[in-house]
Amino acid sequence: MAGHPYPICLDAKLEDIGKHLQRTIQPGTQILVVSQEKIVELYFQRLAAGLREYQVQLVTFPAGEEEKNLNRLQALTTEAVAFGLNREGVIIALGGGVVGDLAGFLAATYMRGVRFLQVPTTLLAQVDSSIGGKVAVNHPAGKNLLGAFYPPLAVWTDFSTLDTLPWEEAQNGLAETIKHAILGDQELFDFLEKYVEQIKKREGSIWREMISRSIAVKVRIVSEDEKEKGTRALLNLGHSFGHALESAMGYTGITHGQGVSIGLAAAANIAQQRGHIKSQETQRIHTLLRDFGLPVNISGVTPEQLLLKMGADKKNREGKKVIILPVRIGRAMAFRDCSDDELMQAWREVVVC
Amino acid sequence: MAGHPYPICLDAKLEDIGKHLQRTIQPGTQILVVSQEKIVELYFQRLAAGLREYQVQLVTFPAGEEEKNLNRLQALTTEAVAFGLNREGVIIALGGGVVGDLAGFLAATYMRGVRFLQVPTTLLAQVDSSIGGKVAVNHPAGKNLLGAFYPPLAVWTDFSTLDTLPWEEAQNGLAETIKHAILGDQELFDFLEKYVEQIKKREGSIWREMISRSIAVKVRIVSEDEKEKGTRALLNLGHSFGHALESAMGYTGITHGQGVSIGLAAAANIAQQRGHIKSQETQRIHTLLRDFGLPVNISGVTPEQLLLKMGADKKNREGKKVIILPVRIGRAMAFRDCSDDELMQAWREVVVC
Numbered sequence: 001m002a003g004h005p006y007p008i009c010l011d012a013k014l015e016d017i018g019k020h021l022q023r024t025i026q027p028g029t030q031i032l033v034v035s036q037e038k039i040v041e042l043y044f045q046r047l048a049a050g051l052r053e054y055q056v057q058l059v060t061f062p063a064g065e066e067e068k069n070l071n072r073l074q075a076l077t078t079e080a081v082a083f084g085l086n087r088e089g090v091i092i093a094l095g096g097g098v099v100g101d102l103a104g105f106l107a108a109t110y111m112r113g114v115r116f117l118q119v120p121t122t123l124l125a126q127v128d129s130s131i132g133g134k135v136a137v138n139h140p141a142g143k144n145l146l147g148a149f150y151p152p153l154a155v156w157t158d159f160s161t162l163d164t165l166p167w168e169e170a171q172n173g174l175a176e177t178i179k180h181a182i183l184g185d186q187e188l189f190d191f192l193e194k195y196v197e198q199i200k201k202r203e204g205s206i207w208r209e210m211i212s213r214s215i216a217v218k219v220r221i222v223s224e225d226e227k228e229k230g231t232r233a234l235l236n237l238g239h240s241f242g243h244a245l246e247s248a249m250g251y252t253g254i255t256h257g258q259g260v261s262i263g264l265a266a267a268a269n270i271a272q273q274r275g276h277i278k279s280q281e282t283q284r285i286h287t288l289l290r291d292f293g294l295p296v297n298i299s300g301v302t303p304e305q306l307l308l309k310m311g312a313d314k315k316n317r318e319g320k321k322v323i324i325l326p327v328r329i330g331r332a333m334a335f336r337d338c339s340d341d342e343l344m345q346a347w348r349e350v351v352v353c
Numbered sequence: 354m355a356g357h358p359y360p361i362c363l364d365a366k367l368e369d370i371g372k373h374l375q376r377t378i379q380p381g382t383q384i385l386v387v388s389q390e391k392i393v394e395l396y397f398q399r400l401a402a403g404l405r406e407y408q409v410q411l412v413t414f415p416a417g418e419e420e421k422n423l424n425r426l427q428a429l430t431t432e433a434v435a436f437g438l439n440r441e442g443v444i445i446a447l448g449g450g451v452v453g454d455l456a457g458f459l460a461a462t463y464m465r466g467v468r469f470l471q472v473p474t475t476l477l478a479q480v481d482s483s484i485g486g487k488v489a490v491n492h493p494a495g496k497n498l499l500g501a502f503y504p505p506l507a508v509w510t511d512f513s514t515l516d517t518l519p520w521e522e523a524q525n526g527l528a529e530t531i532k533h534a535i536l537g538d539q540e541l542f543d544f545l546e547k548y549v550e551q552i553k554k555r556e557g558s559i560w561r562e563m564i565s566r567s568i569a570v571k572v573r574i575v576s577e578d579e580k581e582k583g584t585r586a587l588l589n590l591g592h593s594f595g596h597a598l599e600s601a602m603g604y605t606g607i608t609h610g611q612g613v614s615i616g617l618a619a620a621a622n623i624a625q626q627r628g629h630i631k632s633q634e635t636q637r638i639h640t641l642l643r644d645f646g647l648p649v650n651i652s653g654v655t656p657e658q659l660l661l662k663m664g665a666d667k668k669n670r671e672g673k674k675v676i677i678l679p680v681r682i683g684r685a686m687a688f689r690d691c692s693d694d695e696l697m698q699a700w701r702e703v704v705v706c
Contacts, residue, residue: 070423073499074492081494109462109499112489112581134465139427141434146426146462148501228465 008131008155008219010212014046014119017156018053024153025115027053030089032080034103036063039095039121042164047094047119054090057083061102065251068102068138070146076106090115090153096122096169097129097256101144104135108150118152121161123173124257127180127214130155132222132232143243143251149227159208167293172257174199174292175238177210179264180217182285183237186330188213193284196291237324237332238263241346244309248301261294262350270338270346271325281329296350303347307340361484361508361572363565367399367472370509371406377506378468380406383442385433387456389416392448392474395517400447400472407443410436414455418604421455421491423499429459443468443506449475449522450482450609454497457488461503471505474514476526477610480533480567483508485575485585496596496604502580512561520646525610527552527645528591530563532617533570535638536590539683541566546637549644590677590685591616594699597662601654614647615703623691623699624678634682649703656700660693 009020025031031054035044040060048056059079061067085091091114093103100118107116120130136147162170181189191210192199198206218235225232241263246254268282286296310321323338362373378384384407388397393413401409412432414420438444444467446456453471460469473483489500515523534542544563545552551559571588578585594616599607621635639649663674676691 070427074423077492077499078494081492081498109501111498112487112500112502136465139430139434141431145434145464146430147465148462149465 004151006151006154008157008215010157010159010215011208012156012158013050014043014156014158014161015050017047017050017117017119019050020154020156021051021117022053025054025090026088028055030055030057030083030085031092032083032085032089033058033092033094034076034106035060035094035099038063039099043094043121043161047092057085059083063098065098065138065256068098068136070137070139072102073106073109073137076102077110080106080110085110085114087111087114090117092117092119093130094119094121096120096125100125100130101134101136101147104150104152105137105147107152108135108148113150116150116152118155120155120157122165123162123170123211124176125173126157126159126162127173127211128176128218130157131215131218132235133226134228143246151226157211159204159211162207163202168255168257170202171292171294172255172260175257175260175264175289175294177214178285178288178292178294179235179237179260180214182264182268182326182329183234183324183332184217184221184330185213186328188217189284189288189329193288193291196288200292233322233334234324234332236322237326238267240310240321240323241266241306244306245298245301247309248305253300254298258295261289262296262298265289265296266346266350267323267325269349270323270342271327273342273345274325276325276327277329281326284329285326297352298350299352301351303344303351306347306351307343310343357504359504359507361510361568363510363512363568364561365509365511366403367396367509367511367514368403370400370403370470370472372403373507373509374404374470375406378407378443381408383408383410383436383438384445385436385438385442386411386445386447387429387459388413388447388452391416392452396447396474396514400445410438412436416451418451418491418609421451421489423490423492425455426459426462426490429455430463433459433463438463438467440464440467443470445470445472446483447472447474449473449478453478453483454487454489454500457503457505458490458500460505461488461501466503469503469505471508473508473510475518476515476523476564477529478526479510479512479515480526480564481529481571483510484568484571485588486579487581496599504579510564512557512564515560516555521608521610523555524645524647525608525613528610528613528617528642528647530567531638531641531645531647532588532590532613533567535617535621535679535682536587536677536685537570537574537683538566539681541570542637542641542682546641546644549641553645586675586687587677587685589675590679591620593663593674593676594619594659597659598651598654600662601658606653607651611648614642615649615651618642618649619699619703620676620678622702623676623695624680626695626698627678629678629680630682634679637682638679650705651703652705654704656697656704659700659704660696663696 091107093100118130133151136144139145242259246259444460446453471483486504489497492498595612599612
């Protein structure tokens with residue numbers, strides 16, 4: 001299943017999914033929709049309207065990153081078996097990143113793999129987590145520690161699901177969009193700067209362009225390196241720092257977007273120290289993050305704790321820390337020569353008492 | 354990782370593994386060896402002697418099919434992280450089928466996949482479970498319910514590990530070998546009949562030929578159909594029945610080999626009822642199984658219980674039971690038209706009060 005090309009359908013409508021599926025999935029096929037209560041209330045009826053030709057079963061699990069674990073995988077498996085889902089069946093993830101990752105890992109492993117569809121309903125999921133075929137669950141020792149590369153049949157993206165998205169969740173997606181702009185699309189960065197107010201007001205045409213461009217960056221990088229052997233590591237911009245931060249804080253009191261935002265700020269700081277970017281560019285990055293209400297500073301942890309946590313990141317190769325840094329706005333590179341002193345310095349600049 | 358060709362090294366020596374690995378795995382690489390106490394006592398020293406150029410960490414878990422679950426995966430993951438295993442690391446499964454399946458599923462999912470080597474030490478693992486790239490854990494609702502297709506870098510098969518194998522474990526491998534003979538190699542079947550005594554005495558040259566031919570059947574079928582879409586289902590000969598039996602008995606009081614043996618006997622019965630094979634061929638199959646001390650009858654379960662359990666087998670497509678039956682000794686085919694009456698009749702013939 002890994003490695004096949006798949007469509008990312010933008011501006012699709014939930015209720016039209018059946019028209020798309022009928023080409024590849026036989027009528028009567030069992031479809032297990034994995035979602036969460038709140039999302040079900042908002043969207044399940046519309047999705048189900050598009051799946052009338054299939055045998056559909058809905059299963060939900062409680063919201064929260066802490067649900068993305070092997071216990072929940074075990075419980076969802078029990079429900080899939082109770083439904084009678086067999087190898088010809090299909091699993092649909094209806095929701096945000098947690099739903100996509102968990103339902104995707106279920107699809108990757110259930111009976112050694114069944115067909116899988118992503119229906120992302122948050123900005124983060126639409127611009128980032130549903131793209132690229134990575135699925136996983138967390139483990140006490142690390143986020144996304146157990147997972148697979150398991151591309152979906154398709155990603156079905158209905159922008160209208162974003163209308164009801166709480167602002168804090170939109171910020172998670174905006175942080176990733178800013179990351180995409182910094183590492184791969186200068187024009188997207190300019191666009192974000194120019195339309196801050198329109199984006200905050202969620203003007204439809206502006207969001208469409210923003211989301212499409214953000215997805216395009218991720219698609220380009222993932223298609224060059226599906227299995228994360230090289231260039232895909234660039235998507236980790238801000239995340240070595242962000243993951244360390246989330247981990248140090250025990251994944252409470254900080255959203256993923258906030259972690260990434262502070263991570264982007266820290267990466268810009270190091271890049272400037274090393275002379276890769278100018279102070280003016282660092283300022284633009286910090287300002288854009290702040291414009292969307294995203295933090296560039298943190299308190300409640302020490303730089304020492306954060307440095308320690310960075311050592312455990314799974315993206316390190318051969319024991320050396322791989323740090324992604326911007327080399328200008330619109331381009332990033334991987335560096336293996338960042339010293340602990342440099343990292344400490346970067347952390348000191350973002351940690352406030 | 355899926356789909357790459359990999360060598361199956363026969364008559365290899367445990368202590369020579371390093372010579373093979375040095376071509377693909379850099380010196381100093383972290384290698385996590387997953388095994389069980391009893392196997393470690395017998396073979397770990399020899400294996401470790403071949404891995405002196407690497408950083409080796411041994412982790413063990415208790416013997417028993419009941420250990421092959423998500424809880425054990427979680428615990429092994431904790432140990433892998435404590436060792437500091439990163440994406441460049443390698444996992445070696447040293448042991449029988451349970452070790453290979455569990456360590457393989459860990460390798461398939463740890464950090465979304467690390468390199469993996471099979472070092473099978475039982476006849477069952479050497480002729481069957483280490484070949485074909487299938488890895489999995491059990492779930493209360495079904496055996497091997499969560500897993501992956503994840504071919505190893507290589508299978509390193511040292512026949513000398515079979516010298517110490519308890520006879521009951523050898524029988525598990527003999528049942529699969531008889532299955533391979535029935536479904537794909539008439540000459541192997543003749544060979545097994547001819548050399549029953551020598552096989553029971555474990556004469557080296559006879560075992561070598563038996564194992565090599567048994568592996569060859571599996572390799573041929575798997576290479577035609579790696580993801581189990583078609584012909585690979587033939588390997589399920591005897592297993593639809595065997596799994597139902599093991600499940601009905603709660604996986605206690607019956608070995609996998611005994612389940613397969615009774616399953617082969619039942620499949621032969623149906624094939625004869627349907628006129629695919631002659632009574633003489635059924636007799637040869639039953640006799641060969643019995644010659645190796647394998648059962649062709651069972652008590653303690655009812656035919657009704659067994660039929661019910663067959664409905665839950667994950668290899669069923671679109672709700673229809675796919676039953677593999679011999680059409681002569683040396684050839685099997687998949688049938689979708691077996692009625693419940695026929696299956697009941699077959700069960701009635703093998704169940705004794």
